[in-house]
Amino acid sequence: MFFIDTLEIAGLGNRGYLAGGERGAVAVDPPRDVEQVIRAAARRGVRISHVVETHLHNDYVTGGLELARVTGAAYLVPAAARVSYARVPVHDGDRWEIEPTAGLALRALATPGHTPHHTSYVLEENGTAVAVFTGGSLLIGTVGRPDLVEPRLTEDLARAQHASAHRLAAELPDDAAVLPTHGFGSFCSSSRARDGATTIGTEKAVNEALTRDVDTFVADLLAGLDDTPAYYAHMAPANAAGPAPVDLTPPPVADAEEIGARLAAGEWVVDLRNRVAFAESHLAGSLNFEAEGQLATYLAWLIPWGKPVTLLAESPEQLAAAQRELVRVGIDRPAAAATGAPAGWVRDGEALASFPRATFADLAAAPGDGVVVLDVRRDSERAAGFLRGSVHLPLHALRRRLDEVPAGQVWVHCAGGMRAAIAASLLDAAGREVVAVDDSFDAAETAGLTVRTS
Template sequence: MEIETIGTASLGDRSYLVHDGEVALVVDPQRDLDRVEEVAGRLGVRITHVAETHVHNDYVTGGLALARRHDAHYLVAAAEEVAYERHPVRPGDALPVGALAVTAVATPGHTPHHLAYVVSADGRQAVFSGGSLLFGSVGRTDLVSPDRTLDLTHAQYHSARALAAGVAESATLHPTHGFGSFCSSGPASGARASTIGEQLRTNHALTDPDEQHFVTTLMAGLTAYPSYYSHMAPLNRLGPTAADVTVPEPLSATEVLARLDAGQWVVDLRNRVAFAAGHVRGAVSFEYGTSFATYLGWVVPWGEPVTLLGSERDVSAAIRDLSRIGIDRPSASFDLSIGEQVSYPMRGWDALASATSPVVLDVRRPEEFADRHIVGAVNIPLHELMGRLDEVPPGTVWVHCASGYRAGVAASLLQRAGREVVHLNADWSRVHGVPTT
């Protein structure tokens, strides 16, 4: 048994290809299938089975499209209501995949019908746990319905413990979430690899003997998650197609300016420093990087057209990232010098300390603000800013976050709305010169 990990850092998730040298099982594949197929081709293995641990809430799956493309069995929990043909899997089902023995295990909690898959071969075991048991924690339990969160949290506690008890301590653990995904909850460890034995010693779901304490603690730690999540499960139940990640023919300057005049979302992918120094009026800054898709999907209203501005390399990467969350075929332009160019100042903590009665907007999440913040700062999380612009006090707004990324997005949104802004592109861990509490 060999396992290949296919990470998606932009969403904090992993997919897996496990094989015996000839045939392969793919677990929780992303929608851009070429990455999976490249691995299979490099290894010279046939994809005969594709498995979903659950109906995903944080990305559009590539499972159905991959299974159809390779005439593979598509393993989805029998209890799930979906609009396509699949191999219905029930807890306890055993499925041979070449020399691999695959067993489905009921692990409700992250979702009601969640499954884990235990793969055995050559005296070894590997546990593909999806959003159940993670490195140091478990998947969050509030994505299905507020009315079900309590019951699912209790279920998550029992599922994690039953899963760990049913395999050897030497079994390797391979979760889908837990690498930055908002589908995680609690103190995820950030480890790159782990075993069931290590989790038995370190994971709070397995070390806390008090179920009610675990439930209360986990639920108290559930924070906001991206708004686009609400659209992922419905798309996955319908059966999404593979992503089209080709770069479209670039728009002309006239077409881009017409979209800006119409109030559409024109997204500048450049570094936030370059954006602040000069950009077309009305554009917004979503610097391309690992946080790009999450925050764009969280801020831009679902279904509204998006036009990307940037280098061809960044546009291509952004199209791929956005396809994973169901934002398909955005328009693009590589011309960054079009239209009226505007700017705003970018400053650090020393400049804020010397400012007279500045209006400070903190766009971090509420739990970050509660931990420590600048005295007198107004807290409006970035993902709520568009709906709360009228709460921003009058005057020039000094915007900050933890690193400068979210503040760059917020500064551009405020400027787009006609406000004067200063972007505090500063590291919050090094704040100085201003009173905090």
């Protein structure tokens, strides 16, 4: 018998896996904070004998090198991936015994497309394929995007994605489980992936790479690609160089004077509390990235790379969880931190800031004069419908294009409220009068505000 444990990395929209038998196991695409993989192995009572990477990741810093080091496991990395550390180079067709007495083995299957060197790994039990770890190749209903390596390679890699999906479908049985790393909210997905469990047989019926001819598939895939987080540019080089072990000890504690000095120096002070609490009361100039949202993705996307960041949290537990999220994308050590409430973060004689929250119904009832409606959703979202008269600046572009926001009271919205809250904090810090629309975009249509284009 074999087991497969899924390691959810929800903030990044990724999954890692631990698979094995009674004594041995393999870890697939592990996160940088490797403790959860080690705990999973301990619960199973197994030794991790192999750590494998499907590719050099573009969206997070891997824990593979560190996990192999601390467990003594063999570290398997595609041979064509250029790395600066010793590893077992993986070629198409290579095979490793995970637990010989149980007939459990892992076989490499070259599946280029997401990257030129991308490799999937087939889990076999007594010679029968029972699952395949597809990384950024075959996702649930879609495939990984092919444009993260080199623009000149994008179309060729898109065609390779189609061919790789068909190879997986042709060579594996219909009941083999498909276990991708990306596609659960990750921007490495070429289109919105479905969630849940799937198999090769299911994907044959529904996956766009397996239901369309190559030319149609490639044209549709390339037309649908949206912007990717700016921090992606730093992930593959970090993974090729060999990530250092993480340090998750608490950062230095900052008092109100230090926090104010860091703000004055142009550093980022990030408030991790939920958007309702932030809107009600916050330190002027601080920015709101909710710890419970996609903290790592959006903070790493928006912050100038390498700029010092100070974290403000409700509790030590919230701070520790945020640190863990951030090391996964290479924000290794906050410059400082403070916990508690805003009253303890502001200097004597300085007032706390606030701004109102509203719904789309409130916006529909608002006087038109002097009101600016700002849409911070992505291009693909706006293409499906938008608010009449609204200005469009995607959240990831807002910081460098603040001067393009027209004068007036800015009502900022997204699709659900989280991104609008980030944008509202950016505008508030820049001295703009802002209202954060904290509402589902469906309510805008109910309020009669939207123009639907599809």
